[in-house]
Amino acid sequence: MRRGSWPELVGTKVSAVLQLKNVHKAFAGVPALAGVDAALMDNSYVSLLGPSGSGKTTLLRVIAGFEQPDGGEILFAGRRIDGVPPHERGIGFVFQNFALFPHLSVAQNIAFGLENRAVAPVTDAKAVAARVRDMIGLVGLTGLEDRAVTQISGGQKQRVALARTLVTEPSMVLLDEPLGALDANLRTRMRGELRTIRERCGVTFLHVTGSESEALAMGDTVLVLDRGRIAQATDAGTLYSRPASADVARFLNCYNIFSGAVSGDVFESPVGRLALGGVRQASGRPAYAIRYDRVAIRPRDAAAAGDEVRIEASFVASEYSGAAINSFFTLDDGRVFEVETHLSHAAPEAFEEKARYALVWKREDALVFV
Amino acid sequence: MTMAATSHDTPVETAAPSTRRQPDRTYWLLAPGVLWMLLFLVAPILMMVYVSFWTQTTFKIEPTLTLKSWITFFSSDTYLGALWTTVRIWLIVLVSTLLVGYPAALFVGLFVKNKTLSTALLVLCVIPFWTSFLIRVLAWRPMLGKEGAINMILMKLGIVTQPIEVLLFSELSVIIGMTQIYCVFMVGPIAFMLGRIDPSVIEAAQDLGASFWRIFRTIILPLSMPGVVVGAIFVSVMVLGEFATSAALSGRKVNLLGNIIVTQVGSLKWAFAAVAGVVLTILMGAVVAALLRVVDLRKEL
Ligand SMILES: Nc1ncnc2c1ncn2[C@@H]1O[C@H](COP(=O)(O)OP(=O)(O)O)[C@@H](O)[C@H]1O
Ligand SMILES: [Mg+2]
Numbered sequence: 001m002r003r004g005s006w007p008e009l010v011g012t013k014v015s016a017v018l019q020l021k022n023v024h025k026a027f028a029g030v031p032a033l034a035g036v037d038a039a040l041m042d043n044s045y046v047s048l049l050g051p052s053g054s055g056k057t058t059l060l061r062v063i064a065g066f067e068q069p070d071g072g073e074i075l076f077a078g079r080r081i082d083g084v085p086p087h088e089r090g091i092g093f094v095f096q097n098f099a100l101f102p103h104l105s106v107a108q109n110i111a112f113g114l115e116n117r118a119v120a121p122v123t124d125a126k127a128v129a130a131r132v133r134d135m136i137g138l139v140g141l142t143g144l145e146d147r148a149v150t151q152i153s154g155g156q157k158q159r160v161a162l163a164r165t166l167v168t169e170p171s172m173v174l175l176d177e178p179l180g181a182l183d184a185n186l187r188t189r190m191r192g193e194l195r196t197i198r199e200r201c202g203v204t205f206l207h208v209t210g211s212e213s214e215a216l217a218m219g220d221t222v223l224v225l226d227r228g229r230i231a232q233a234t235d236a237g238t239l240y241s242r243p244a245s246a247d248v249a250r251f252l253n254c255y256n257i258f259s260g261a262v263s264g265d266v267f268e269s270p271v272g273r274l275a276l277g278g279v280r281q282a283s284g285r286p287a288y289a290i291r292y293d294r295v296a297i298r299p300r301d302a303a304a305a306g307d308e309v310r311i312e313a314s315f316v317a318s319e320y321s322g323a324a325i326n327s328f329f330t331l332d333d334g335r336v337f338e339v340e341t342h343l344s345h346a347a348p349e350a351f352e353e354k355a356r357y358a359l360v361w362k363r364e365d366a367l368v369f370v
Numbered sequence: 371m372t373m374a375a376t377s378h379d380t381p382v383e384t385a386a387p388s389t390r391r392q393p394d395r396t397y398w399l400l401a402p403g404v405l406w407m408l409l410f411l412v413a414p415i416l417m418m419v420y421v422s423f424w425t426q427t428t429f430k431i432e433p434t435l436t437l438k439s440w441i442t443f444f445s446s447d448t449y450l451g452a453l454w455t456t457v458r459i460w461l462i463v464l465v466s467t468l469l470v471g472y473p474a475a476l477f478v479g480l481f482v483k484n485k486t487l488s489t490a491l492l493v494l495c496v497i498p499f500w501t502s503f504l505i506r507v508l509a510w511r512p513m514l515g516k517e518g519a520i521n522m523i524l525m526k527l528g529i530v531t532q533p534i535e536v537l538l539f540s541e542l543s544v545i546i547g548m549t550q551i552y553c554v555f556m557v558g559p560i561a562f563m564l565g566r567i568d569p570s571v572i573e574a575a576q577d578l579g580a581s582f583w584r585i586f587r588t589i590i591l592p593l594s595m596p597g598v599v600v601g602a603i604f605v606s607v608m609v610l611g612e613f614a615t616s617a618a619l620s621g622r623k624v625n626l627l628g629n630i631i632v633t634q635v636g637s638l639k640w641a642f643a644a645v646a647g648v649v650l651t652i653l654m655g656a657v658v659a660a661l662l663r664v665v666d667l668r669k670e671l
Contacts, residue, residue, distance in 0.1 A: 066573055087579035099570035103592050116588055117579025168578055 017042040023072035032058040034228035047207045047219030055228045056208045060174045064093045092165035096176040098157045100149040107145040113168035135167040155186045172204045246287035255289040270333045277363025287369045292340035294365040298358045310360045315351040422644035439641040452625045460609045466549045471556030479564030495554040507618045510547045514538040539621030547615045556601035563597030
């Protein structure tokens, strides 16, 4: 599924379909967007990752035109669109709760935009029917044309919502947590489908999600939104291995993070002095991050090699998740430390509860933010 | 992943038909309601139908079955006229409560985004009901009279030179009074249905390019229809059974079926009152049945 890595997109002017420049939006004085800068490439799948309340929905609503930004510029296909009403923007919106027209059938829902738009409506019933039929085939709803939208499943509603937008041929589609309302099984399947559908239409999808695995799996580019700002914009591989700050690392849910300060060649953390090796990244707030799957668990008496960092912790529990096993330890300061062991490398080891183990990793595997 | 796989998988998502069997015991919960209805609704109606065939003489009534009262009713211009007036006033009031009530409901239910405010506005509509019916009706007299508020304002503004006499003690005053009194029964159900429309549904329609009027016609109006029908049923049943407003505001010029019943009962003409009652009941039944055909309320509510 993974594509080759994409160039860093922030600041890229060429073939950017949507550009946001210093976009601000506050509700009753409380900022929801605090200077968003981003550029989205044409014909690509962009995912926008952010925790709940970080302003994801607000950003989409500003791009779609349902909310007016307080400041900044929005350029779509090179044209300034802040101030243009939603239906003249050529941007489709797929709502978090689907927002289907409850009194219309599947086919009528999909035909709505073609028949009722103010600009160039399709009046020929045959033409509408043909385009609706094509779209129903594309999203895999054949056979459900005349079903009431209240009588179809969540996954099917999702497809109707998408088809209803795609049939109007928008230049870009915004999806607000499109898989949030689906159960886990269906969510995984729809991921692949959304990507396939997008590739067939050749338009840019901006997919908002609070799930890091979804963001990483789907986006050619992943934007990370944190407290109303884009904290990082890069391809999934880079994001996963090189988060730009401790906050981004925290959203990724795969890093143990220590706060503290760098002094010379060591990082002073609450669990002791950690020797430094690899790269240091400027991020404003000093922190030390080590990925769950870069840590080895050893008996307490095993010695560490010269290029390794070693701390001690007591084992709490482990969680088996198919291909990997996640073990949880408590550190001396009471915090939880997580280790992910891939079972393809070794058979699962049995650890003793409350016993102390050495946790060891290579110096250069750690990310150091200064 | 291919599309073939998708359509192949879809049937899995359809829910199994739900079984809704209840133990028979729970039917006992219906007993008080059914008993009440039988005793105080069905029995009186049957009694009314029965009495309408009794023999009526000037001072007494006998349970000898006859069609006389029915024949008198349908051969009298007064009674047929009252029937026609009832139907006419009902239709006019129904249309005018809808014309006045729908925009108000649209404002309260859709444009006021704040739920507390829209509830407060609905409560405001009900405030007139804190006084008695008679006071509300009679309050129209100083408004509509020859030297009433409306005529005075119109004269002061120089819009008319003579007071408009037709305002009070006419069919118009009955219609104005009834529209005011019953409008809230139209506003309530419509505002309720409009309030249930998900705002993102309207935004979705906007995003798909529809103008406000298109959205109103294709989304808002159809979704509010159950409210319109419920409101129309409320207003119809109340207006068809009306007698007080016309008694107070028409100066006895407008006779509705309700007024006929009141007069007949007053002069102890029970059989005759029963005939008018049966006619009125059938009329209401027909109106409600017709309104229920407009939308399937069971599906919508
Ligand atoms: N209509 C609104 N009125 C007031 N505050 C809002 C409104 N919409 C969003 N907010 C606030 O803006 C912030 C961002 O919200 P939102 O964009 O919905 O976040 P997300 O979709 O990432 O969960 C939140 O703190 C939220 O309370
Ligand atoms: Mg949201």
